[in-house]
Amino acid sequence: MDLDRRGGDSADLLLPLWRALIVFRVITWGFACFGVWTRWTGIHNPSGAVLQLAIMGVWTVVASIGYSRHWGRRNTRLAVADLVVTVGCMYATLLAQPLLDIRAGASVLTSVWAAGPVIALAISRGRDGGLIGAATISLALLSLRGVDNTAKILSNVQLLLVAGLVVGYAATTMRRANVRLREAIAAESATAERLRLSRSIHDGVLQVLAQVQRRGNAIGGEAVELASLAAEQEVALRSLMAARPVTEQRGQADLCGALLPLATTRTDVVVPAAPVLLPVGVVDELVAAVKEALSNVGKHAGPGARCWVVVEDLGADVVVSVRDDGAGTTQERLEAAHAAGHLGVSQSIQGRIADLGGSVTVRTAPGEGTEWEMTVSRA
Numbered sequence: 001m002d003l004d005r006r007g008g009d010s011a012d013l014l015l016p017l018w019r020a021l022i023v024f025r026v027i028t029w030g031f032a033c034f035g036v037w038t039r040w041t042g043i044h045n046p047s048g049a050v051l052q053l054a055i056m057g058v059w060t061v062v063a064s065i066g067y068s069r070h071w072g073r074r075n076t077r078l079a080v081a082d083l084v085v086t087v088g089c090m091y092a093t094l095l096a097q098p099l100l101d102i103r104a105g106a107s108v109l110t111s112v113w114a115a116g117p118v119i120a121l122a123i124s125r126g127r128d129g130g131l132i133g134a135a136t137i138s139l140a141l142l143s144l145r146g147v148d149n150t151a152k153i154l155s156n157v158q159l160l161l162v163a164g165l166v167v168g169y170a171a172t173t174m175r176r177a178n179v180r181l182r183e184a185i186a187a188e189s190a191t192a193e194r195l196r197l198s199r200s201i202h203d204g205v206l207q208v209l210a211q212v213q214r215r216g217n218a219i220g221g222e223a224v225e226l227a228s229l230a231a232e233q234e235v236a237l238r239s240l241m242a243a244r245p246v247t248e249q250r251g252q253a254d255l256c257g258a259l260l261p262l263a264t265t266r267t268d269v270v271v272p273a274a275p276v277l278l279p280v281g282v283v284d285e286l287v288a289a290v291k292e293a294l295s296n297v298g299k300h301a302g303p304g305a306r307c308w309v310v311v312e313d314l315g316a317d318v319v320v321s322v323r324d325d326g327a328g329t330t331q332e333r334l335e336a337a338h339a340a341g342h343l344g345v346s347q348s349i350q351g352r353i354a355d356l357g358g359s360v361t362v363r364t365a366p367g368e369g370t371e372w373e374m375t376v377s378r379a
Helices: 002-010 015-038 046-069 078-094 101-105 111-145 147-203 207-219 224-241 255-262 280-302 332-340 346-357
Strands: 252-254 266-271 277-278 307-313 317-324 360-365 369-375
Touching: 002 111, 015 046, 015 111, 015 147, 015 277, 046 078, 078 111, 101 111, 101 332, 111 369, 207 224, 224 307, 255 266, 255 280, 255 307, 266 277, 277 360, 280 307, 280 317, 280 346, 280 369, 317 332, 346 369
Parallel strands: 266 307
Antiparallel strands: 252 277, 307 317, 317 369, 360 369
16 A cells, blocks of 8 residues: 555655645744744743744644645645644734734734645645635634734735635646546556557467468368357457557546447447547447347348448537448338337337437338437537
8 A cells, every 4th residue: 555655646746736835834934933033022922922833833843744644635634634723823822912912013923834724725625725724814814913904914815815726726737637647647558558468469369360260261161160250259359459448537438449349250340530538328328229239230130241330420419320231121110020019129229319318310121231320419
């Protein structure tokens, strides 16, 4: 598990932001200490200021250790705790300065250090987290300064809001880029593995199957059936080698990659060069409908019939055609089959596409084969 975490952290694009936050925490704590030292004679209770700085220092160490570990970055618990402790440290200024002095112009001793949880929440939760952190710190500052001093703290509030927005937006953008990077790495690894396996299969299994096919046809008799089986397995393996990895990206999958494995010695699958991305559920239903259409070809088109599956990406619509050159039929026979309780056409094909909001067109005639045209909208 530790190795996995280190591997995941090395590819985490947000890691530099977390490291910058740690540096920011340490530096701003140093600024707070310097501010107390420069205003030492004006502080009402110096021992209270020292206690406050000590609490801030301890929490800076704890938060820095947490933000440098995987457990501190994987959820918002530490960032929320940071926000609570920071607000508490802001109110701890009352240990050093009376509330009347603070509202009269005395400094809140946390100074810029209080912006730490705003940045932490922006990194972990994006824009919304940053705004929540900025609003919380601003309200705490307003309660200490008083409503009469709203104009004086307006610039601080603006800086907090801008920090939350900018860092939150940057973190969200980097998080999305991180997801795409991981998907790209996974796809590249899968492609490399497929290429390695393809070379091994081509150098061994495919050559053996081709030799069995040639020798079986040459020998004749019962060996022809063995040659036919070898030819089917050769086509299946070649289709598997040429097929694209069916990877899901944000709820979408490539229809072409799902249909290519359906190719056989009697079925050709023709797809665009570019992926045709559709919701995963739509891809599953389309593949199921195509399989049912191919099943009908095997049952009714005749033993020598060939079949073609063609995918067309029309932008707003995607069209999948299943055509064969078999015996064909008539619309009357299709309606009669439905009336007799044979629901393969009406339920497995037309029903599936209708549930997706699409349409199905059937073109058939005796001796002219059958063509199914299934259209679904990306909308």
